[in-house]
Amino acid sequence: MPRYHRGMSLLRVERLSKAFGAIRAVDSISFEVRPGEIYGLLGPNGAGKTTTISMVCGLLKPDSGEVLVAGEGFWSDPQKAKRIMGVVPQELAIYGELSGRENLEFWGRIAGLSAREAKSRATELLEALMLADRAKDAVSTYSGGMKRRINLGCALLHRPQLLLLDEPTVGIDPQARLNILEFIRNLLAAGTGILYTTHYLEEAEMLCQRIGIIDHGRLLAEGTLSQLQERLGGDRVFVLEADFKNTSPEAWEGFHQRFRVIQKSERQLVVAAIGARDPSECLKALLDLPVQAENVTLKRPSLNDVFLQLTGRELRE
């Protein structure tokens, strides 16, 4: 099986678009995933994450744009591209009546392994996924977290170089989620490139080397966590609480030269300082604004703040 060095793209997506009737589910998205990297596609439900993954793995045919897997167009040889990929769908795609081992062996055989290879690889994965003691039990008797782990394992039998994970931790408890995230992080050591979609900010922050923020089918921003935070003008934001019902920052003299408004509501104003300025100076300037300030908080900007700035709404909405 060929190995891919860090500089090259395992997956390159160029101006990918897909519409369902009048709805543009994905609108000219471009990004790339390199070996040994987790690229996170972060966005709310309905943003176009699953549609993007479906096009990348060939389940959906794009209206326009191109998917290159290891430098070759996906549609020029779909079976070759599929051999390089492992796909973990958002929904559980396993057989409840079969045991964990049987599921793994079956999907291994479908991926092209011999019976012996599938058996030995299933044993390895059952150990790694901490399911060896339940290997012979029917999957229908597993907990939600265990089912998610088997669902993940079924995509790994053929040691894919590119792993597409579509919200693999949806609907499970925090401990099970941590186990899965740890397992995924360990896959990087083998040089696997991972495309990881999620709507959990913490997962993207914890796991991904680079993050693309997607909403309404468009990729709004992309970069490392610090690059995205930089977009807000530094490593801190100020949250000012007051009554903003009858006032507007546009009316305040010199405000827009010193601060960038990230979000404004009737009770809250989130701003970032423009340029490298002393935090105490910024605080003083905010307290001098012509409003009765009730509270001013200083915090590190999160991905949610970036999302807020890009879309005008919180990711959790």
Place this chain on the structure above:
Amino acid sequence: MLRVLLSKDLRHALRNPLPWLINLIVPLSMTLLVGLVFGRHADSGALGRIRFAVVDEDKSLLGDLLCGVTNQSRGGKHFDPVFKVREAAMREINADKISAVLIIPTNFMRNYLTAHEPVSLELIKNPAESVNPAVLEELLGVVTTALNTISRNFSSKFPEWQTGLEGSGDYNKAFFFMERTGAKLMLTPKYKNFINPPLVSYETEAPADDSTRAAAAKTGGSQSDAISGVFSYLLIGFSGMFLLFIAGSAMSDLYRELRQHTLERYQTLRDSLAPFLASKAVFGVVMLLLCSGIMLGGGGLIFHIHWRQPLPLMALTFGYACFMAALFAVFVALMPDERRAAVLNNLAAMGMGLAGGVFPPEGLPAFVRQHITPFLPSFWFVTTARNLQDGGMDAAWGWAAFKLAAVGAALMALAAMLLRRRFQSGLRT
């Protein structure tokens, strides 16, 4: 690949056998039910004795002769007439003790022989029964045809007959007239052709060759063959339709794969859907062969049907099973909504069954019979299987089986293409 997929489906079926059992129980129940209703009549290779009442209000010698025909000699094997007055006969039919009441009205013989006015016999059928009253009605049709024939050809002798038969009712005279009439009928070819064979009967066509004729003779003679011919005709037709229902149910396993996203996962690993669909078709075909075995084999045991060409019949059934499995795979590809598909599957099965000749195709509307039925694979199966059973069209079963299997293969390719297209345009369950 196919072996891996089949072994997965086999494991699934063993651990969750309910859908399989249900699909097997349906034909079993149907066969048992039909067997319970009709099977006892088939025990002797015939319908059993049909009990009916004769109300002879004419009290003439001709009435006695008519009654005698039914309970003498071979008639006695099949009919059990009882002589009643009208009220008693009606009480019995209302109590469901007899199959019909035959009324010979007053002055029947006189009016028949003098031809002064039209005469009629009255048959009151038991509405709670279906087969026996129908048999009696057909028999009465034969009797009236014979009486009409005699009336048309021997009317010049009727005055002499009337003199001899009226009054004291001399049986010797009656016998003399019958003997003379019978001899004349048998010697005159045109009469013989008109009366024999009867216009209505349950006889089927004679076996095509000597060997099958001999085999038929060994297995019980023409009477039981005639009865088993009726049941085999019906059984083949019903099987043709019920197998379609079962095929729809068997192939619904594809919906399970769609529902639990395993078909989707398969597509992320394999470019071609054909092996996956083929494995489902193999399971569907096995299920259908088992069901057809239950219906045709079990029905054969119950009704003492001797399947004359079992191997060609099996090959034909195999071809039909291939066609049915592929047809309903296409339906799955066309209709992602499982509940809506179930209704449409049933309608399609019923439509194909009825238009394909479950019942005698002669009963279908002319347009359907001429422009639709000949193109239906259900018709190819039913007609060819019936012809095989009748001993005719020896060479055509191979072509019919090939046609059915070929259409099945084409439909399976279509199903794979349609399903792939639906996935690529955004099929979600």
